[in-house]
Amino acid sequence: MRRPVTAGLDGFPESRTATHWAAHEALLCDAPLRLVHAWLLGSVTARQIPREDEQNLRATRLLADAEAELRERHPGLEITTELVPYEPEGALLAESEKALLLVLGSRGLSGVGGFLLGSTGLRLAAHAACPVALVRGAPGATPGAAGDVVAGVGTRHPADSVLAFAFDEAARRDATLRVVRADRRLPHPHRSASGGEGDAAAREELDAVLRPWRDKHPGVAVDARLVADSPGRAVVDAARDAALLVVGRHATGAARPHGIGPIAHASVHHAPCPVAVVPYD
Structure with a gap:
């Protein structure tokens, strides 16, 4: 079974740039693309069930929209998606065990002109079982730009x-x-x-x-x-x-x-x- 290029997708627009970069990388590697969105709710009471359903619907739509966008741009690319009801760091560490490459996005520039990388992204870069690609860029940025x-x-x-x-x-x-x-x-x-x-x-x-x-x-x-x-x-x-x-x-x-x-x-x-x-x- 071919290992996929796996992209972690969150609710921020910048992560879409990372998924497009991951799709370009999957095509270069002749590998499937896997999109993963992980989220974890606390304990749920009966009154909170509608809220949980709303969040689940929003998360499902996030993955579906990203998949549709990528299929339109890359019709020959094999794409799978999964909504993981688990905290993101643990879910993506588990994904790294079976991935060719794990791709994460950036929120943009920090106050000192550097890569704004949260603690979760840093720990994934430090502990993932596979290489981790950290992609910065505004939504709509061209993935796979030419260069050395x-x-x-x-x-x-x-x-x-x-x-x-x-x-x-x-x-x-x-x-x-x-x-x-x-x-x-x-x-x-x-x-x-x-x-x-x-x-x-x-x-x-x-x-x-x-x-x-x-x-x-x-x-x-x-x-x-x-x-x-x-x-x-x-x-x-x-x-x-x-x-x-x-x-x-x-x-x-x-x-x-x-x-x-x-x-x-x-x-x-x-x-x-x-x-x-x-x-x-």
């Missing part, structure tokens, strides 16, 4: 799952993959080594990490960069005109700062494009 795929990587402990995801995304999109390895200790601050500058040993390490993936994906153009900056700031800067930013987080996210690690934390709060957070061992 950017991946933040390390060389001491390279994460195969992160590189596999990034190369696959670049291949499916016919996009250039920009790989960023950042370290404050690198020479030539504010300059990349893609043009021959920088530390030769660091360049050799990065090339060695990328070599097997380049061999596996010979059709993907790779722009590998060494940046003398903090990793979080470097990947956010690199993603300013990108279609997607791919970062990793350790599978045991609870043991890391912010649950997802400082690089992923900076990315999901400040990158202007969709961000895929990929778990690795």
Whole structure:
């Protein structure tokens, strides 16, 4: 059975942008799309039953409207929907066990110009069993916009799952993959080594990490960069005109700062494009 791309749909208009992005991703992956709306009522008395029925009707209509909109735009896409009477975080964590990718939306900009991501979204990014894509953008924004795929990587402990995801995304999109390895200790601050500058040993390490993936994906153009900056700031800067930013987080996210690690934390709060957070061992 093919794993679906699963989108969490809530009552906010911005989540519609995420469902359209998820539909585009499902088509790229040749995967079905699954729309999930989760909500949890407290204890219900006899007097509250009409209110429960009204909320259930509203939730059902939300899913039906989203499905109809996506079927009209993508008539060949396989779409399923489910209304889950459970709290959203637990429901979506359970969905991540059987999903290819979990897609969540953003409410827009925070007061400091970053990604407005609630605690539920942050915990899902930290603990989901599959990669989580966090999609920002106003309702009606164009999903799957053209641009490079950017991946933040390390060389001491390279994460195969992160590189596999990034190369696959670049291949499916016919996009250039920009790989960023950042370290404050690198020479030539504010300059990349893609043009021959920088530390030769660091360049050799990065090339060695990328070599097997380049061999596996010979059709993907790779722009590998060494940046003398903090990793979080470097990947956010690199993603300013990108279609997607791919970062990793350790599978045991609870043991890391912010649950997802400082690089992923900076990315999901400040990158202007969709961000895929990929778990690795």
